[in-house]
Amino acid sequence: MRFVAALLMACVAGCGKPATPAPPSSSGPASPATPGWRASLDGATVPEVPASGKICGESFTVNDAEFEDGRLTLKEGGGGGEMHFTVFVMLDRGSIPENRTWNVKADKEFGHPNVSWMFAPGGGRGSNAESVSNGYSMKLEFGKESGKKLPGKIWLCMPGETKNFVAGTFVATVKGFILRNGEADRTEDSLELLEWLADERLRKENSGKQVEVTKLTWGIMWGGAKGSGGQDVEWKLDGVNKGWLKFRFAKENGSWGVSKVWPGEQIPEAHPEKAPAQNDATPEAVKFLAAVELERILAGKIAHVRMGSAPTLKSGVAACCEATWQVEGEESWIQKALLFKWTDAGWAFDRMLAEGERFDAGTGAVEKK
Structure with missing residues (x-):
């Protein structure tokens, strides 16, 4: 299985200032009713209010949330600029983190989700960004997905003097390649879906035999109500190389499927x-x-x-x-x-x-x- 994961190092730290871990807070855990930046979230409960926070000292309100390929993005757009937080979680290919939780302490250990923020307010004011894999505090909870809507709660406190944070509830739109109980969601415009459909066709046509897709190239897709796409696939059957096949796909009645397959030497x-x-x-x-x-x-x-x-x-x-x-x-x-x-x-x-x-x-x- 392929995993969507990110272990990125800090790229730009703290609105033009070096990223340094903030000193421990003397005020102790935050009250659930008062979201804000905290050095530790031990004992804290994510507030039941729409997610908001601060980036580089400016107020931040989540007005768009998405989950795609293991990446949760909480952003505020409009006015010619954008501010957002992103959390990368390690999942199996196509998985949705239903009813999953993450509790991260501000330590120097690895293996935590990678988190980042971006500050691009527009108006010629420049932009800043930071990406870290430890040194932050976070509580992240997901509920049950329904109709490609994934509810969740987050309290994320980034390291650094600017004390960037986001806290509260959100509902993320699920996009990209989605697998539910081994079956792909065929409605999404995703190249990974086309790869999965090609693999599914080969396995169905060669039931009881070992099918292995060894190489993919030429992946291309035109999305929309009447989408189309293509994928060249090299494969093996019971360990024997069978060469290349050229798959073409079509989206009809909102669902993607294989339209036709040609030998590798044909256009x-x-x-x-x-x-x-x-x-x-x-x-x-x-x-x-x-x-x-x-x-x-x-x-x-x-x-x-x-x-x-x-x-x-x-x-x-x-x-x-x-x-x-x-x-x-x-x-x-x-x-x-x-x-x-x-x-x-x-x-x-x-x-x-x-x-x-x-x-x-x-x-x-x-x-x-």
Whole structure:
């Protein structure tokens, strides 16, 4: 399993001042009704009030809370600036920390969640930030998630002379890749979800056998109501390398799924369910023909290919489609533009543009950059 964790060292400490642990408070534990900065939270109860605090001496009120990939972010935005606290907790991939608690004392031990703050008020006032993995005090409690809403309570007191803190209740929106009882939430726009769906497809098609995904590349996603995405996957079956497969995904009725899978040597855009005609004067036809031509040029090599999303054309004259690819086993990515000319039969491949050339969609001519 992959873990979302952070053991980051302090980056910028205390609003332009060196971060130094504050001296122990002589006032003892805070009353639950009076949130504030404390050197120790022993015996304290998180106040049942909306989360707020101070950063760099300025009042801070949480008006947006999110939990994604093990990261809780409590922030105040608006007015052209942003202030926030972030807590990284160590969890299994896709897990939600329902009914979990963390009690951290201000010691020098490691293994605590990493915490950070950022102060970027806007208005040309500059920004400051700090990230630490110990030396702070925190009480953090999560409730039960429902409808991607995760309630919680926090009292966090950061080290340093500025005594940054946040205390109170919040409801965080859960985002990103989510697993519940081994089943993924298929509604979230997340590359990790696409990886999980590819792995699930391979396991279902090879039930009773050992499936191992050994390498992933070309992960790409366009989210939204009618989202789409792609992922190239190298895998093994019962310990034997089976090579590469090219997965494509679609989001329909709010749920992601695998739409089709191609062998590694094919370019999916060159194999649509219905191929455009050669004399189809549309960008979609140009993209299809460019993929067909590039697949011919690669001549059976395994390559990870990204076809340009919007080919440019001058109707009845010429068209150009960009493509980026990496041949498996090679380090570099290649980016080229494929030029097509309009003939009596329709589009015909002319050549790849040379370095320093560009296509002018207004005239259909190739020019020097």
